[in-house]
Amino acid sequence: MLKLTYTEGSFYLECLTLSLEEWVTQRVILSMRVGQPLHFEPSTASFLLPVDLPGVERLKAEVQRNDSEIIALSICDAEDLEVILRGSWLSDSSENKVGVFVTTMSYRTEFFLQKLWLEAQVCASFVNE
Template identity: 40%
Template sequence: MLKLTYTEAGLYLERLDISLEEFVINRMLLSLRSGLSIHIESSRAAFLLTADVVDLLLLKSVMSDRLSNKLSVDRVDDRYVEVCFSGTWISSDLCAEEGTLVTALGDRVEFYLHKLWKISESTLTFAN
Protein backbone atom coordinates (compact mmCIF):
# COMPACT_ATOMS: atom_id res chain seq x y z
CA MET A 1 0.00 0.00 0.00
CA LEU A 2 1.17 3.53 -0.74
CA LYS A 3 0.48 6.36 1.69
CA LEU A 4 0.82 9.92 0.39
CA THR A 5 0.69 12.46 3.22
CA TYR A 6 0.01 16.11 2.41
CA THR A 7 1.13 18.65 5.03
CA GLU A 8 1.75 22.37 5.08
CA ALA A 9 5.45 21.63 4.61
CA GLY A 10 4.96 19.44 1.52
CA LEU A 11 4.23 15.81 0.83
CA TYR A 12 5.72 12.51 1.86
CA LEU A 13 5.27 9.13 0.18
CA GLU A 14 5.56 5.89 2.17
CA ARG A 15 5.17 2.26 1.24
CA LEU A 16 3.46 0.28 4.01
CA ASP A 17 3.11 -3.45 4.52
CA ILE A 18 -0.55 -3.32 5.57
CA SER A 19 -3.77 -3.67 3.60
CA LEU A 20 -5.69 -0.58 2.59
CA GLU A 21 -8.75 -1.76 4.50
CA GLU A 22 -6.76 -2.41 7.68
CA PHE A 23 -5.14 1.03 7.49
CA VAL A 24 -8.49 2.82 7.07
CA ILE A 25 -10.10 0.82 9.89
CA ASN A 26 -7.18 1.62 12.20
CA ARG A 27 -7.49 5.34 11.39
CA MET A 28 -11.24 5.22 12.06
CA LEU A 29 -10.69 3.49 15.41
CA LEU A 30 -8.02 6.02 16.37
CA SER A 31 -10.41 8.83 15.55
CA LEU A 32 -13.25 7.26 17.55
CA ARG A 33 -11.07 6.59 20.58
CA SER A 34 -9.46 10.03 20.56
CA GLY A 35 -12.69 11.93 19.92
CA LEU A 36 -11.34 13.62 16.80
CA SER A 37 -13.38 14.02 13.64
CA ILE A 38 -12.47 12.13 10.48
CA HIS A 39 -13.48 12.49 6.84
CA ILE A 40 -13.00 9.61 4.39
CA GLU A 41 -13.78 9.70 0.66
CA SER A 42 -12.62 8.40 -2.70
CA SER A 43 -10.28 10.86 -4.34
CA ARG A 44 -7.25 11.35 -6.58
CA ALA A 45 -3.74 12.55 -5.80
CA ALA A 46 -0.70 13.51 -7.81
CA PHE A 47 2.97 14.13 -7.28
CA LEU A 48 5.88 15.09 -9.49
CA LEU A 49 9.03 13.14 -10.22
CA THR A 50 12.07 14.63 -11.87
CA ALA A 51 12.07 13.36 -15.45
CA ASP A 52 15.75 12.44 -15.40
CA VAL A 53 15.19 9.69 -12.79
CA VAL A 54 12.16 8.14 -14.47
CA ASP A 55 12.41 5.47 -17.11
CA LEU A 56 8.89 5.88 -18.49
CA LEU A 57 9.08 2.70 -20.53
CA LEU A 58 10.09 0.67 -17.48
CA LEU A 59 7.44 2.30 -15.30
CA LYS A 60 4.72 1.68 -17.86
CA SER A 61 5.89 -1.92 -18.25
CA VAL A 62 5.29 -2.62 -14.54
CA MET A 63 1.85 -1.05 -14.75
CA SER A 64 -0.75 -3.60 -15.77
CA ASP A 65 -3.85 -2.91 -17.82
CA ARG A 66 -6.00 -3.27 -14.72
CA LEU A 67 -4.33 -0.14 -13.30
CA SER A 68 -5.06 2.05 -16.32
CA ASN A 69 -8.13 3.62 -14.67
CA LYS A 70 -6.36 3.97 -11.29
CA LEU A 71 -2.88 5.20 -12.23
CA SER A 72 -1.50 7.49 -14.90
CA VAL A 73 2.00 8.73 -15.59
CA ASP A 74 2.47 11.66 -17.95
CA ARG A 75 5.31 13.92 -18.90
CA VAL A 76 4.60 17.50 -17.77
CA ASP A 77 7.60 19.12 -19.45
CA ASP A 78 11.29 18.44 -20.02
CA ARG A 79 11.99 18.40 -16.27
CA TYR A 80 9.01 16.63 -14.66
CA VAL A 81 6.71 13.64 -14.87
CA GLU A 82 3.35 13.62 -13.04
CA VAL A 83 2.12 10.47 -11.31
CA CYS A 84 -1.62 10.58 -10.65
CA PHE A 85 -3.62 7.86 -8.90
CA SER A 86 -6.94 7.26 -7.20
CA GLY A 87 -7.34 6.11 -3.64
CA THR A 88 -8.94 6.87 -0.29
CA TRP A 89 -8.54 10.40 1.14
CA ILE A 90 -8.49 10.66 4.94
CA SER A 91 -8.54 14.06 6.65
CA SER A 92 -9.88 15.80 9.71
CA ASP A 93 -12.74 17.43 7.81
CA LEU A 94 -14.30 17.87 4.38
CA CYS A 95 -12.36 21.03 3.45
CA ALA A 96 -8.98 20.06 4.89
CA GLU A 97 -5.95 20.66 2.67
CA GLU A 98 -3.79 18.42 4.84
CA GLY A 99 -4.42 14.71 5.01
CA THR A 100 -3.48 11.30 3.71
CA LEU A 101 -4.32 9.49 0.50
CA VAL A 102 -3.83 5.72 0.55
CA THR A 103 -3.98 3.33 -2.38
CA ALA A 104 -3.18 -0.25 -3.32
CA LEU A 105 -1.50 -0.60 -6.71
CA GLY A 106 0.32 -3.90 -6.30
CA ASP A 107 3.73 -4.61 -4.77
CA ARG A 108 5.80 -4.18 -7.92
CA VAL A 109 4.29 -0.81 -8.94
CA GLU A 110 4.33 0.50 -5.37
CA PHE A 111 7.97 -0.51 -4.89
CA TYR A 112 9.05 1.17 -8.13
CA LEU A 113 7.06 4.38 -7.54
CA HIS A 114 8.39 4.70 -3.99
CA LYS A 115 11.95 4.12 -5.18
CA LEU A 116 11.57 6.77 -7.92
CA TRP A 117 10.06 9.24 -5.45
CA LYS A 118 12.97 8.81 -3.01
CA ILE A 119 15.53 9.28 -5.81
CA SER A 120 13.64 12.29 -7.14
CA GLU A 121 13.39 13.87 -3.67
CA SER A 122 17.11 13.41 -3.02
CA THR A 123 17.87 14.95 -6.44
CA LEU A 124 15.68 17.97 -5.63
CA THR A 125 17.18 18.36 -2.16
CA PHE A 126 20.71 18.12 -3.51
CA ALA A 127 19.94 20.68 -6.27
CA ASN A 128 18.66 23.24 -3.73
Protein backbone atom coordinates in the same frame (compact mmCIF):
# COMPACT_ATOMS: atom_id res chain seq x y z
CA MET B 1 -0.57 0.06 0.09
CA LEU B 2 0.83 3.50 -0.75
CA LYS B 3 0.31 6.27 1.76
CA LEU B 4 0.93 9.92 0.87
CA THR B 5 0.93 12.20 3.89
CA TYR B 6 0.23 15.82 2.97
CA THR B 7 1.36 18.58 5.36
CA GLU B 8 1.21 22.38 5.02
CA GLY B 9 4.24 22.60 2.75
CA SER B 10 5.08 19.14 1.46
CA PHE B 11 4.17 15.48 1.36
CA TYR B 12 5.78 12.16 2.18
CA LEU B 13 5.21 8.91 0.27
CA GLU B 14 5.59 5.52 1.91
CA CYS B 15 4.83 1.92 1.08
CA LEU B 16 3.03 0.01 3.87
CA THR B 17 2.55 -3.73 4.25
CA LEU B 18 -0.93 -3.37 5.79
CA SER B 19 -3.92 -3.82 3.53
CA LEU B 20 -6.00 -0.75 2.83
CA GLU B 21 -8.88 -2.19 4.84
CA GLU B 22 -6.69 -2.90 7.89
CA TRP B 23 -5.16 0.57 7.80
CA VAL B 24 -8.52 2.36 7.44
CA THR B 25 -9.98 0.27 10.27
CA GLN B 26 -7.10 1.30 12.53
CA ARG B 27 -7.59 4.98 11.61
CA VAL B 28 -11.33 4.82 12.31
CA ILE B 29 -10.76 3.19 15.70
CA LEU B 30 -8.10 5.77 16.58
CA SER B 31 -10.39 8.66 15.57
CA MET B 32 -13.23 7.25 17.66
CA ARG B 33 -11.00 6.77 20.71
CA VAL B 34 -9.54 10.27 20.62
CA GLY B 35 -12.81 11.94 19.59
CA GLN B 36 -11.39 13.39 16.36
CA PRO B 37 -13.61 13.71 13.28
CA LEU B 38 -12.59 11.70 10.23
CA HIS B 39 -13.55 12.61 6.69
CA PHE B 40 -13.07 9.87 4.10
CA GLU B 41 -13.76 10.19 0.36
CA PRO B 42 -12.67 8.81 -3.02
CA SER B 43 -10.13 11.16 -4.57
CA THR B 44 -7.02 11.55 -6.69
CA ALA B 45 -3.55 12.71 -5.77
CA SER B 46 -0.62 13.66 -7.94
CA PHE B 47 3.05 14.51 -7.68
CA LEU B 48 5.93 15.14 -10.06
CA LEU B 49 8.93 13.05 -10.96
CA PRO B 50 11.80 14.21 -13.18
CA VAL B 51 11.36 12.74 -16.68
CA ASP B 52 15.07 11.93 -16.86
CA LEU B 53 15.07 9.96 -13.60
CA PRO B 54 16.49 6.47 -14.19
CA GLY B 55 13.61 4.02 -14.03
CA VAL B 56 10.84 6.27 -15.37
CA GLU B 57 10.57 4.25 -18.58
CA ARG B 58 10.29 1.06 -16.53
CA LEU B 59 7.53 2.68 -14.46
CA LYS B 60 5.62 3.52 -17.65
CA ALA B 61 5.81 -0.12 -18.77
CA GLU B 62 4.79 -1.41 -15.32
CA VAL B 63 1.76 0.90 -15.23
CA GLN B 64 0.60 -0.23 -18.67
CA ARG B 65 1.06 -3.87 -17.73
CA ASN B 66 -0.61 -3.92 -14.29
CA ASP B 67 -2.13 -0.80 -12.78
CA SER B 68 -3.48 1.53 -15.48
CA GLU B 69 -6.88 1.83 -13.72
CA ILE B 70 -5.21 3.20 -10.56
CA ILE B 71 -2.23 5.17 -11.83
CA ALA B 72 -1.78 7.46 -14.81
CA LEU B 73 1.34 9.21 -16.05
CA SER B 74 1.32 12.51 -17.90
CA ILE B 75 4.19 14.56 -19.30
CA CYS B 76 3.93 18.07 -17.84
CA ASP B 77 6.87 19.72 -19.59
CA ALA B 78 10.42 18.93 -20.70
CA GLU B 79 11.48 18.26 -17.11
CA ASP B 80 8.54 16.73 -15.24
CA LEU B 81 6.27 13.70 -15.36
CA GLU B 82 3.03 13.89 -13.36
CA VAL B 83 2.04 10.74 -11.48
CA ILE B 84 -1.74 10.68 -10.89
CA LEU B 85 -3.17 8.17 -8.42
CA ARG B 86 -6.76 7.13 -7.72
CA GLY B 87 -7.57 6.25 -4.13
CA SER B 88 -9.03 7.73 -0.95
CA TRP B 89 -8.46 10.96 0.98
CA LEU B 90 -8.63 11.03 4.79
CA SER B 91 -8.60 14.21 6.85
CA ASP B 92 -10.42 15.76 9.78
CA SER B 93 -12.74 17.82 7.53
CA SER B 94 -13.85 18.00 3.90
CA GLU B 95 -12.06 21.34 3.40
CA ASN B 96 -8.74 20.37 4.97
CA LYS B 97 -5.74 20.26 2.63
CA VAL B 98 -3.67 18.45 5.28
CA GLY B 99 -4.33 14.74 5.47
CA VAL B 100 -3.51 11.34 4.11
CA PHE B 101 -4.12 9.86 0.68
CA VAL B 102 -4.07 6.06 0.37
CA THR B 103 -4.25 3.72 -2.58
CA THR B 104 -3.44 0.15 -3.40
CA MET B 105 -2.01 -1.44 -6.52
CA SER B 106 0.41 -4.25 -7.25
CA TYR B 107 3.12 -4.39 -4.60
CA ARG B 108 5.78 -4.27 -7.30
CA THR B 109 4.45 -0.97 -8.67
CA GLU B 110 4.01 0.48 -5.17
CA PHE B 111 7.56 -0.41 -4.18
CA PHE B 112 9.03 0.86 -7.44
CA LEU B 113 7.07 4.12 -7.26
CA GLN B 114 8.33 4.74 -3.72
CA LYS B 115 11.88 4.01 -4.85
CA LEU B 116 11.61 6.53 -7.70
CA TRP B 117 10.07 9.15 -5.40
CA LEU B 118 12.90 8.70 -2.88
CA GLU B 119 15.51 9.00 -5.66
CA ALA B 120 13.81 12.20 -6.87
CA GLN B 121 14.04 13.63 -3.31
CA VAL B 122 17.78 12.88 -3.21
CA CYS B 123 18.29 14.51 -6.63
CA ALA B 124 16.31 17.58 -5.54
CA SER B 125 18.38 17.95 -2.37
CA PHE B 126 21.60 17.94 -4.41
CA VAL B 127 20.22 20.60 -6.75
CA ASN B 128 19.20 22.81 -3.80
CA GLU B 129 22.65 22.65 -2.17
